[in-house]
Amino acid sequence: MTDNPKQLTFDLGMEPRFGREDFLVSPSNELAYNLLEAWPEWPDNVLLLFGPEGSGKSHLAAIWAEQAHAWTIDAFALTKDRVPHLASNGALLIEDADQALIDEAAFFHLLNLTREKGSYVVITAAKPLGEWGLNTPDLVSRLRLAPSVSMEAADNALLGAVLVKLFMDRQLIVDTSIIEYIVVRLARSLSRAEKLVSLLDKEALSRRRRITKTMVSDILGREENDV
Incomplete structure (x- = not known):
């Protein structure tokens, strides 16, 4: 048996949260x-x-x-x-x-x-x-x-706040610099933010590592190539 640096992960998914407490109000x-x-x-x-x-x-x-x-x-x-x-x-x-x-x-x-x-x-x-x-x-x-x-596309403030909440919902700890890094690179879409956080969650678990800018960059690159 060969060593595999990646851990087997299960896609349990998370249902979109449409509660009042999950909606963040912003100028948009x-x-x-x-x-x-x-x-x-x-x-x-x-x-x-x-x-x-x-x-x-x-x-x-x-x-x-x-x-x-x-x-x-x-x-x-x-x-x-x-x-x-x-x-x-x-x-x-x-x-x-x-x-x-x-x-x-x-x-x-x-x-x-x-x-x-x-x-x-x-x-x-x-x-x-x-x-x-x-x-x-x-x-x-x-x-x-x-x-x-x-309703307008999410502005930077809303996108950042949503990302923080999505990471918290998954009990993921990320540095504020990671949030800022994502905000300036991600499309102005809350659904895209949710998908990215889900992919980062799986990747971090698979690698047994914390989320890094390199990890974010890799996943964003894959997403662009799949479009």
Whole structure:
């Protein structure tokens, strides 16, 4: 048997944490956070929440959904036969409305029915409404009437704070210089930060070493090559 410097690791994974206590407020998301926190004191029953991938919009929407006891559905799963049931709950979260071929007739019917019933709807998307490719003028007009709020890509302060929390959640001790090193090199994405910390956790365990800048550089290099 030959010696292997690496230790066998098991990918136990960690489920994304979408609790209120796990959401960090910063200038990049403060406006969106305050608006969802103001529920149900909204000017309309529908709210559009925009933000690039990794901005934390799904996390923020999940916080609202828990508070409002909302049902959650992906936009592609919206069909006409489901509309009466979905509108009956009082609150509904529709995710990724710009990423799917939407049944526009069902979508428009749902918005009308939720307004009649006084139900609240939050709709998330990465792209602005004009880039969804909708073909139903009445649906576009209805969505344009709804208030909207955008979340920006994570700024340096937020990304650094999220990295600290992710390392702490995994009980990993890293020097502040490591955080600073990552912040200036990582894409402005909270999901990318979560993936990087997970990879570093496995690498550190495999090597039986603390996390170093060299380790971070190696993993970031691998990630770039895989793109």
